[in-house]
Amino acid sequence: MYVLAPYAVTEANSRGRQILEAAPTARGEFQRDRDRIVHCTAFRRLEYKTQVFVNHEGDLFRTRLTHSIEVAQITRTIARALNLNEDLAEAVALAHDLGHTPFGHAGQDALNACMKDLGGFEHNLQSLRIVDLLEESYADFNGLNLMHETREGILKHCSPKNAQLLGDVGERFLQGRQPSLEAQLANLADEIAYNNHDVDDGLRSGLITLEQLQDVPVFARQRRVVEAAYPGISGRKLIHETVRRMINLMAVDLIEQTRGNIAAHGVATLDDVHRAPKLVAYSEAMLPELRTLKVFLRENLYHHYQVLRMTDKARRIIQDLFGAFMNDPRLLPPQYQVMARADTPRAIADYIAGMTDRYAMREHRRLFAVGEIH
Ligand code: MG
Numbered sequence: 001m002y003v004l005a006p007y008a009v010t011e012a013n014s015r016g017r018q019i020l021e022a023a024p025t026a027r028g029e030f031q032r033d034r035d036r037i038v039h040c041t042a043f044r045r046l047e048y049k050t051q052v053f054v055n056h057e058g059d060l061f062r063t064r065l066t067h068s069i070e071v072a073q074i075t076r077t078i079a080r081a082l083n084l085n086e087d088l089a090e091a092v093a094l095a096h097d098l099g100h101t102p103f104g105h106a107g108q109d110a111l112n113a114c115m116k117d118l119g120g121f122e123h124n125l126q127s128l129r130i131v132d133l134l135e136e137s138y139a140d141f142n143g144l145n146l147m148h149e150t151r152e153g154i155l156k157h158c159s160p161k162n163a164q165l166l167g168d169v170g171e172r173f174l175q176g177r178q179p180s181l182e183a184q185l186a187n188l189a190d191e192i193a194y195n196n197h198d199v200d201d202g203l204r205s206g207l208i209t210l211e212q213l214q215d216v217p218v219f220a221r222q223r224r225v226v227e228a229a230y231p232g233i234s235g236r237k238l239i240h241e242t243v244r245r246m247i248n249l250m251a252v253d254l255i256e257q258t259r260g261n262i263a264a265h266g267v268a269t270l271d272d273v274h275r276a277p278k279l280v281a282y283s284e285a286m287l288p289e290l291r292t293l294k295v296f297l298r299e300n301l302y303h304h305y306q307v308l309r310m311t312d313k314a315r316r317i318i319q320d321l322f323g324a325f326m327n328d329p330r331l332l333p334p335q336y337q338v339m340a341r342a343d344t345p346r347a348i349a350d351y352i353a354g355m356t357d358r359y360a361m362r363e364h365r366r367l368f369a370v371g372e373i374h
Contacts, residue, residue: 005083009180015148030087036144042098048356050104074189089182092153099126101353102360103314110318118345153183177274184280192250202301218289257283
């Protein structure tokens with residue numbers, strides 16, 4: 001029987017929803033949040049948004065959707081091992097990338113630069129904006145009216161200035177309090193997922209090689225374990241057997257270190273979690289291993305010239321679109337023209353951030369390519 005830890009988030013210690021609703025009949029409140037996220041428009045768009053590789057580059061690479069599902073899988077596994085609220089942790093994991101622009105971080109950086117003196121753009125804040133405001137699904141309210149703890153988990157970081165504007169979910173940034181363990185966990189599971197699947201996708205694309213990865217101890221060691229157990233193993237099987245061991249190693253390390261931290265800080269209630277320092281963490285031994293892996297990925301994959309060519313193109317597409325709409329907001333689709341009456345740059349940012357990679361490229365052609373009619 002699965003028993004929640006006394007410091008897990010529950011419906012009883014939750015701060016609930018902003019707008020009161022009748023209790024669900026056949027599921028819990030956090031299950032309902034998870035279900036609302038899976039059914040929302042922004043979630044479906046994740047299928048056609050870039051993680052590292054642009055969506056049309058190949059059918060085998062991760063997209064934001066498959067990335068989010070992998071994050072949810074890792075999150076659930078660790079949440080159960082730590083007796084935390086799996087439904088909440090899963091909801092946060094599935095929603096964590098909803099606010100991402102097309103073309104991954106290049107898109108976000110470009111949109112942020114366009115919005116620099118106009119209120120800024122931050123994908124994390126945009127995820128919250130989607131679930132709080134932009135989704136149009138329910139007759140009684142805008143957004144998804146999620147539980148406080150789900151919204152708190154989605155808002156991973158926030159400037160003091162924005163925190164003041166955000167009310168209940170902004171408070172903790174001003175008070176220096178931590179979010180729930182479920183939220184802390186979804187954040188680190190995101191990192192476990194992308195560090196490992198970027199190794200896998202990087203190898204699959206041919207942009208990085210197994211030989212290069214011999215310089216990354218956490219990979220090289222797991223590879224040796226696989227080769228000792230299966231002499232002569234090669235190709236996809238060697239890669240997957242190695243990567244799955246890395247994921248397991250990081251997840252187990254996180255579980256053990258977190259258990260130790262919870263005990264060391266005498267955490268007994270949810271309030272203790274908020275007051276303590278960050279409790280979900282890797283061991284001291286794991287941290288340099290992860291640093292080496294991240295540096296490797298940055299230097300060899302994210303900064304590979306073929307990836308940089310695509311991110312440079314992405315930056316120009318976002319800048320061009322933003323410039324064209326700012327120059328003449330009448331070019332926006334009608335529903336965004338209505339939003340633009342209140343705040344033109346924000347309506348443009350909402351429109352661009354909601355685009356999938358292929359939609360942004362098509363919209364760019366419609367606006368800029370000579371000879372395109374519609
Ligand atoms: Mg992510």
